[in-house]
Amino acid sequence: MPMPKRLTAAMMAVAILLSSPAMGQGKQKMENMPSTANQPDHQQSAQHHQDTPPPDLDVPPLPEGMTLDEVFNYAESDPPASFPDPVVDDQWFGFVRFDQFEYRVTDDDVPDHLGWEADVWFGGDINKFWWKTEGEVIFDGPDEGESENDFLYSRLFTPFWSIQTGVQYANEWTPDDYGDRWSYVLGLQGLAPYQFELDNSLYVSEDGDLTVEVEGEYDLRIAQRLVLQPRVGLGFAAQDVPERNLGSGMTSGDLDMRLRYEVKREFAPYIGVRYQFLLGETEDIAAAAGDKTEQWMVLAGLRFAF
């Protein structure tokens, strides 16, 4: 039970440390430190500032109608406003990827689900806007479902890691009930050593409840287009949240395994399995209510991007 607290505290600390402007400044300053990076004093200490070129240098042909002085004045100034940029290296891109878009076959006594998990991002190399959405709905049965939508500002702050912050809108519905909540989100997403893709998010709900979700996945390439992807998702709560049937501590998890075939990089049908389970006090709460505490699912879906 103390574990989630330690974890969330650590995440907070890391996030605060990394997002502080001082840290960013430090990085900037480092660029000018004497190292193999450029040393400005090279120029100041150059003893060979000549106003006239050395004798073996003939003035080369100049642009028609320009004197050498005019060329130097030109060289010193920014290009005319009418000039385009020589390279457009600050373009924004938009990208949509459904990691999961799948049919989930459950045990006989539970209706099958349609599930999805998708990322949408828009932005440049460092700064992006992300919309992460995931959820599921009952396929052939009552109109029930749930979804979570994180709207995040994301900043690449190290080569492998982005810090993300924003809000989450989560909702769930049944034929006669609709519930939703807003939460503040702080996320850390990136690539860990050994090529594990991690997506960790800390949520503080409008009621002040603190929860954490940790997701990790790994692509095991069997062949160039055939990929086995194990995935782990774990949930934690820092306190009991009775209205969401959460007990403090580790609350739930799912273990997935998907085998996809990349017809194209952005079009890969797959099959898989999921084992979903509740843990700790959350499991007890569900058991007491007579609900299922674990479930196997068979998955078939499409991973796609555009």
Add this chain to the structure above:
Amino acid sequence: MTDQCRFIGSRLITRRRFLVTTGSSALAGYLLLNRPAWAADVDVARAGNFGQLDATAEEGIDLYLENQDLLVGGRIGRAITINGSIPGPVIRMTEGRDALIRVHNRLHEATSIHWHGILLPFDMDGVPGISFAGIPAGETFTYRFPVRQNGTYWYHSHSGFQEQRGHYGQLIIEPAQTDPVDYDVEYTVVLSDWTFEDPHSVFRNLKTIEGYYNFQRPTLANIDDQMRATGMSLGEVIDKRLAWQGMRMDPTDIADVTGATYTFLMNGKAADENPIFLAQPGQKVRLRIVNASAQTFYDVRIPGLPMTMVQADGQNIKPVETDEFRIAVAETYDVVVTLPDDQAYTLFAETMDRSGYARGTLAPRDGMAAAIPERRRRPMLTMADMGMMMNGGMQGMEGMSRGEHESMQMPKDRQAEGGLPTENLISRVKHGPDGHGPASITMAQTAYRRLDYPGAGLGDDGWRVLTYSQLRARERPPLRRPPTREFYLHLTGNMHQFIWGFDGKKWSESDMIRFQYGERLRINMINDTMMSHPIHLHGMWMDLYAGGNLDTNPRKHTVNVQPAELLTVDITADAPGQWAFHCHLLYHMEAGMFRTVAVVRSLQGGSIDADA
């Protein structure tokens, strides 16, 4: 459009000129008779039918740029043609005369032509945003400049991704004096890469999905193959792979864009179209080879025929015989070969990542072909590419340690009276504490000289492979003196996000690099990335430190910097104005691996920001 190409051969028939053809006119006729059935009812011209123009002729020349459907490797693609073809016409010039070229832009977008490797006034250099505003759609721009050099060069668009769509061609400048290279017949060999995709979507794919075009990654299925190729045990292979995974790097990340989308072209022809270069046994054949690719490095060889390298980047070098050479994007090499018998020989240009090849045939008669060599295994990067000098790195180190001092320290400010040393330069340098921020994955903690290293995937075949350490200027080039100023420039990138730059910054995040007019400047380039980058400076020569001295180091317009390499060039800043300086991999350049260089009267007072 082809009627606008005038063949100049008829006006000035010398023995040499008489034998000159672009290699494609004979082939064109051949192919017209041999169109595949499915293409027969399509009235589309084939790529590779280019002519030849003399730009230093009195009346000058006209180039017409158009969007046009062309058959590329038998499939219809939307190309940008110059006078109706890709590549564009071979443009000939004569040293000492004035070039006059009218470029008519019939595209629906602005365009430009950059004369790659040519010394000229900056406003003729053809880089939109630096030299001029570009050539708007529908307009004509006149290039006029005195020709002050000779050799084999090329030209291409400097606007967006137009180069990827065929906007390039060869440029040959005849020397004013006698050519020291002896040959009987010469051919243009333009290597390039072609995709039927829109290059903008190629760029987007690279930006959004890592390894999009790499279908040669380590997989469970090829463990066996790796064991056989390397002689390692299963455990060793797994260890090695885990080590790479631990570093979050892919040792097969050799090329960003591969044969998965590219058709590899020689003179606009795909390998199965077999462009032919005719020569009789005993004739000395000069091949003027330019790599006009957007992204592709080629390893060139003619199985069975040794090649004598006579020119690099248009500059005569001391002839050196080899069996294979790697040509980085934008480099040119001239080689002379002699057909020993009445046989056909394959001119084989395999891509560095082995995902494909371009090919032609050197033969005494049309219709001949020789065997196409078996393709080699795709190489994998080694720890040496991260500056860890074991395995493959050792040979490079041994080569260097002869007589060169090694410094594991940061070089001090080395502004000695009389300039910096020009021989036996430090052989390695430790990376400073600056990781260059999120835009750089700095793998190599030590950068070192790799002049003797032929490159990933080369050198183990039992034949000779050219390295930079073999390049020596044929004669001492003018303006050589010890540099008086130096700076370090890191080539940086984040392969996961496809961010590329210098010192962790893109063009849009940086200021101009300032050179002082007349100064002799040294740039020590350090490649922090795991990819090779061909770095090109416009307007001025880079004197490559190839292990020689002021008399012998070759002049280059494009230098290939290998992973973890420390590579030094000296520059005489003799061209006032503003110039481009960039990685010549098109998608790296467009991602921001680019700087504006300003050659100014004085560095004093201005911002001193070589790295910015």
